[in-house]
Amino acid sequence: MTTKSRERTRHTKAGPESSLTVSRPELLVDNTDLAFRQLIYDTLAFASRVQEVRNRLGQRIGLTGTAFTILISVRHLQGDDGIGVNQLADHLHLSGAFVTIEVNKLVKEGLVTKRTNPSDRRRVLLTVTQKARDLLQSLTVIQRPANDALFADLTAEEFHILRNLMSRLVVTGDKSLALLDYLASQEGQ
Structure with missing residues (x-):
């Protein structure tokens, strides 16, 4: 919490105990939920900024932030054999159906390939194409300093x-x- 946030929290009056938004003693400071609420606001603000960084990185290579996140995750998780849709969805904390829709868009763009999983023919394995590797590599010039700045403190x-x-x-x-x-x-x- 920044000094400004602490001052804001310290100078705001709390309402009656019944209006507390948490009850766990670990989350209360001076018997108020003001610090907790500031944590939520700061978390939302940071999450918004992380999402916007992803969106802008994706835009640089013609993708949405979500498509960019999925593409870079496939690259990092594919190993030698590829990664399954469910594994990818679990990793990203997204639904398998949503990931499938997004992956199909990446396949149409020539950025991801799908092949039948030899150990379970009902499933597919995903890998990035050379085109995707080249795009992601070209992006590191701005991705690296952007990520460094995001977590600089x-x-x-x-x-x-x-x-x-x-x-x-x-x-x-x-x-x-x-x-x-x-x-x-x-x-x-």
Whole structure:
């Protein structure tokens, strides 16, 4: 939290306890949820900026941010044999159906190839084409400094901690969504 954010949090009056948006003591500071809410706002702002960086990198090579993310993930995960759609979807925390639609667009653009998985003929393996490798390689000239700038304030230790925290928070985010779905289903009963 920046000094400005701390000052904003410190000078904002909290409402009654019943208006708290969290109840876990670990998330309350001075018995208020102000720091928690600032964390959420800062997280949303950072996520928006990460998404915009992806969008702009994708635009540089004629892709949407999502298509760029999928393409670069295929390149990094394909190994010698290729990567399956479900593995790719799991890695990106996206649905298999959505990834399939996006991959088909990349296939039409000549950036990804699909071949039948020899160990399960119902599935396909994805690999990037030479055209995709060339595009992604040409992009590193701006991608590297953009990513460096995005995380410039982190030490190596903080980067390691952040990676672990984000991985855990994706899981708890999924649990929170499942809880919201369950609670919504209970409202109608």
